[in-house]
Amino acid sequence: MFPMLRQILRAGLISEPAPIADDALRATTERLTLALRKQLGRALVIRHVDAGSCNGCELEIHALSNPYYNLEALGIKFAASPRHADLLLVTGPVAANMEVALKRAYDATPEPKLVVAVGDCGCTGGIFGESYACRGKIANVIPVDVAIPGCPPTPLQLIEGILAAIAPAK
């Protein structure tokens, strides 16, 4: 027990202040009504869906929970089921084999809901594009509210994008 406590004290508090929302990342404005924002406030539950990424975006989404970014301190947490979620955080391009699963996750998420597309592939289809096996960008399959580019986006860019989905517009 003592070595653990010593290690916790040695590491200290390292959480950093959150960045502010990046409004430029908003793909839609009409869906982000005032009522929705009022309802969600800044307590947000996210369900992550990997629709076909290279796993790079997942690594950076994981990083959001590390002590530096400490996403939970902002009242934002990840849920295991889309039924508990306010927001779907979707990486990809959408692989054809994942299309049905992604649509079902979207349908299972209760209204009002938000969708954030993550990464260059999620925003445009990226290097994988569209083909027999690939549907391209997330917006080709479900409606997207905020799109965060980057290959992969850094944790800070991810937080800016997630906050853009819920913070009131300036």
Added chain:
Amino acid sequence: MQFLDQAIEFKLLADHATLTYAARVGERDLLAFCSAAHRAERRLVALWGSDERDRDTKFGYALHLAFDLAEGLCCLTLPLATNQPEFPDLALIFPAAERMQRALRDLCGITAQDGDQRPWLRHANWPADHYPLRRDTPDLRFETANEDYPFVRVEGDGVHEVAVGPIHAGIIEPGHFRFSVMGENVLRLEERLGWKHKGIERRFVGMTLADGVRLAGRVCGDSTVAYAWAYCQGAEAIGGTLPPPRALWLRALLLERERVANHLGDLGYLGNDVALSFGLAQFSRLREDWLRLNARLFGHRLLIDRVIPGGVAVDLTAEGTLAIIEQCQAVAAEVRRLKKIYDEHAGLQDRFLSTGRVTPQLAQRLGVIGLVGRASAQAWDLRCNHPFDPYEQLAVQMAIERNGDVAARALVRFAEIAESLRLIQSIAAGLPPGVLRTDVHSAPERRGFGWIEGWRGDVLVALETGVDGKIRRCHCHDPSWQNWPALEHAAIDNIVPDFPLINKSFNLAYAGQDL
């Protein structure tokens, strides 16, 4: 050259970093060679196919196999008849071949006779006769359909099935696991993967050698350096180019940094999976420090697009060298402290020990490789078995454990972090001076192979150019192909709630093998 006392004449391919041999064989010689390789306890590295109808009307398809022999990488090509591209089921000799054969059928329409004929990458979302890697297959789109996949059923009183995925409960890649359970005990696990198939191999066709590296670096995001380096080895072999020494040393530095970053992440999550969230907080802090230094020195946290044909896109300054050495020493001390805490934590050890065992005998039979293999006494590590520059000069110490359980896989990670930290410091201190890249000029109709020990295991890239010097075929092989089947065995007789822990201790790639 002949190997394993077989009458097959191999040709040494020029300009490869690892000694690489190739030969064309007939079916009978191929089977004899496979049996001989199996008897000699050598291993199958990869299996793939190609459409050669534009070159040969009678034998219009080809099956390719790569083996790890003591002498180097050994590639066999079996020409197959245009009207009936079939070959004998090789999974009877090398069980790991089974899913590769199924994928080959989905992509090229080349069939293993009497093998498992269920599709692997194709989930009914394109027609069964649409073979994307055949050269005359048009670029079409199809309606999504719902597949009814014939899982193997376990029958009996009280047996029920638990279906998990493709979307999992955490921040994980998609895959489907079908457990047959009795109470809490797993009787059988069957995996269904291929959800992330994006048509990468078809995408490669027609790309220039220079462009292809971007795609290779995005096959599997956590192993981007390994894939990009393997791809570049292939491209450099085609171009007859030798990268400058400084570039090779910097590539090794990046590869070892990738290994440490992944191991740090995994050790944190292994702690978290046994309710020691302290471990996740500590290791994810170290991982973040690690990635931030990557961003500061190399301009990218995960090192994507840093390795390019002919060399590297980054350099290391004297100040950067100091920062790296300083960080290695700090992380080494921290990891030593955390290892002691893990070692002495009764609750953690209770969950780790004897959980998800793959015995050395089973690992040998299944052909388990990489980190998971080394935790089950399988001494495969290219950096030691076939060391190329700069590993030849660094004398890498292989991490080996025998117990094959979650604890052993954690111990291998701890040992490899320590060794990689030593390597990184040696590389940073011994970095030769000179330029960072040389030009790679493509050549028509040439083959090049790249083979790199990534953090999961060895990654193979088999590259071939067409008459125009552009990519004709590029096959990327992830070590997860060999190790996914072992996870099915590791889960047997464990309780369902331990599966996430076992799965994490393997941490296999979905994207890397779905392609």
